[in-house]
Amino acid sequence: MAIPKALQRLIRPCVLDLDAYSPSVAIESVAESLNISVDDVIKLDTNENPYGTTLRVQEALASFDRYHRYPDPDQRVARERIAEYAGAPFERIIMGNGADELIDLILLATLDPGDEVLVPIPTFGVYAQRPPLFNGVARLVERQPDFELDLDAIEAAISERTKVIFVASPNNPTGNMVTQQQLVRLLRTGALIVVDEAYFEFAGKTLLPFTGEFDNMVVLRTFSKWAGLAGLRLGYGIFPLSLAAQLWKVKQPFNVSVAGLKAIEAVLDDADYLQESVKRIRVERGRLFRQLRKLNFLQPFPSQANYILCRVTRGDAHMIQRRLARIGILVRHYSSPDLRDYLRITVGKPEETDVLIAALHALAEEV
Ligand SMILES: Cc1ncc(COP(=O)(O)O)c(C=O)c1O
Numbered sequence: 001m002a003i004p005k006a007l008q009r010l011i012r013p014c015v016l017d018l019d020a021y022s023p024s025v026a027i028e029s030v031a032e033s034l035n036i037s038v039d040d041v042i043k044l045d046t047n048e049n050p051y052g053t054t055l056r057v058q059e060a061l062a063s064f065d066r067y068h069r070y071p072d073p074d075q076r077v078a079r080e081r082i083a084e085y086a087g088a089p090f091e092r093i094i095m096g097n098g099a100d101e102l103i104d105l106i107l108l109a110t111l112d113p114g115d116e117v118l119v120p121i122p123t124f125g126v127y128a129q130r131p132p133l134f135n136g137v138a139r140l141v142e143r144q145p146d147f148e149l150d151l152d153a154i155e156a157a158i159s160e161r162t163k164v165i166f167v168a169s170p171n172n173p174t175g176n177m178v179t180q181q182q183l184v185r186l187l188r189t190g191a192l193i194v195v196d197e198a199y200f201e202f203a204g205k206t207l208l209p210f211t212g213e214f215d216n217m218v219v220l221r222t223f224s225k226w227a228g229l230a231g232l233r234l235g236y237g238i239f240p241l242s243l244a245a246q247l248w249k250v251k252q253p254f255n256v257s258v259a260g261l262k263a264i265e266a267v268l269d270d271a272d273y274l275q276e277s278v279k280r281i282r283v284e285r286g287r288l289f290r291q292l293r294k295l296n297f298l299q300p301f302p303s304q305a306n307y308i309l310c311r312v313t314r315g316d317a318h319m320i321q322r323r324l325a326r327i328g329i330l331v332r333h334y335s336s337p338d339l340r341d342y343l344r345i346t347v348g349k350p351e352e353t354d355v356l357i358a359a360l361h362a363l364a365e366e367v
Contacts, residue, residue: 014132023125024330034328042355044346045330046230047172047199047307051277051349053228054270057263064262071261073253078264079236085268086221088208088238094247095256095264099198099222099235103166104130106194106218106237109246110163111136118157118165120149122174122338124196127166136163142338147174147301151185158189165189168196170203173332173344175303183207187214192243194218198235199305201226201278202285208238215240225306226278227267234260281306285347291357292345297367298360307332307346315367317341323363329356 008016024046031038043050075095083090096102103126107117113135119127121140128138139162141153149167165186169178178186178195186193187210195207197219211217219238224230234256239247267274289308292300297314312320321333321343332344345356 014135018129018132024332030325030328030330034326036328040328042329042348042352044307044348044352044356045332045344047225047305047346048230049225049228049274049277049281049306050346050352051228051280053263054267054273056266056270057229060262060266061259064258067258069258070254071256071258075256075261078256078261081265081268082236085271086208086236086238088211088219092211092238092241092244094237094239094244094251095260096235096237096251097255097260098224098233099196099220099237100126101233101255102220102235102237103127103194103196104134105247105251106164106192107131107134107136109243109250110192114161115163116159116161118154118162118191120154120165120167122147122171122334122336122342123166124168124172124198125336137161143174147171147176149178149182149186151182154186155189158191162189162191164192164194166194166196168198169205169207170199170303170305172198172305173307173309173334173339173342175301175305175307175309177203177205177304178207180207180210183210183217187217190216192216192218194220196220198222199225201275202282202306203304205304211238211240215242218243223264223267227274228277229263229267232257232260232263234264281347284350284353287350288345288347288353288357291353292360295357295360295364297364298343307344310343310345312341312343312367315363317343320360320363320367324356324359327359329359331356 027041030041079093082093111134115136116139117131117136118139120143131138139157141157144150167178208219223234289300292298299311299313301309318333
């Protein structure tokens with residue numbers, strides 16, 4: 001959209017240069033445009049938990065009666081519960097308004113103008129999108145053809161200005177993990193290594209124990225995926241103590257709402273129930289993978305998370321995504337050059353898999 005001259009002068013060039021980023025369309029808007037019920041939309045584009053969260057969250061939020069008070073800026077009770085759940089010291093945990101906010105907070109605390117952030121791609125788009133807003137530079141380093149980290153290329157890309165390296169494990173969207181050996185090599189670079197474990201519960205493997213040994217490592221986690229709380233925006237990070245002290249200084253004091261803090265307690269009271277839905281998703285991931293593999297125009301990649309990346313080997317990925325959207329099935333398509341020929345499909349309920357697979361078979365005639 002054209003911007004009036006007078007306003008243009010007031011906006012930072014890095015903001016004017018930024019592409020609008022919209023990861024998805026609200027489910028209500030999709031339902032309205034297709035004239036169907038929200039419950040009939042098959043939403044497989046943002047890696048949410050299709051089973052939702054535990055009823056205890058609704059109960060806890062309905063019976064809470066101090067919404068007129070600001071939340072605890074120390075997030076004490078919720079952090080104690082997270083410490084117990086994650087097996088990490090309370091003092092090293094900071095909660096964010098989603099893991100997304102913690103990504104910004106790390107950049108805010110580390111970047112001076114011109115400092116660099118290394119981003120092995122393809123990966124979660126936010127890592128490369130945010131550094132310019134903090135006057136930093138995102139340096140993209142391609143992964144290997146099988147999406148493993150290219151450590152030689154990462155080491156070669158390191159400069160005196162490199163402050164942060166983001167790696168997700170499992171990686172979004174490729175679904176593969178960072179190994180311990182890869183992590184140790186990354187840690188030895190001396191940069192701050194942010195290991196984003198947003199999908200940890202679906203993989204069951206963590207690199208968290210390394211945070212006790214190395215003071216240049218952060219682990220990020222979220223309640224958006226496994227715990228079905230994407231709408232409440234609840235993430236946490238496990239930081240070296242000395243870095244945590246700096247982040248407390250730059251964090252907005254009331255970044256996590258009282259509703260969010262209460263929801264953490266309710267969710268962790270019922271973690272076993274939620275782990276059951278994680279198990280169901282893991283089983284369904286295997287079935288979805290096998291079904292996708294049967295289609296002669298898709299090549300699915302094995303995944304440790306709650307989504308499967310597929311290379312479109314015949315036909316056009318964007319066209320397929322649009323055709324599915326027209327019948328109320330949402331999958332993720334990318335405009336970035338590294339992922340233009342790919343679709344990412346969130347693991348849904350078995351009946352959603354069935355509808356998706358039938359639609360893809362019908363499309364196979366046309367691509
Ligand atoms: C790798 C990764 N990190 C972080 C996030 C954001 O998590 P949150 O919802 O807690 O902001 C996502 C969400 O898609 C993700 O894929």
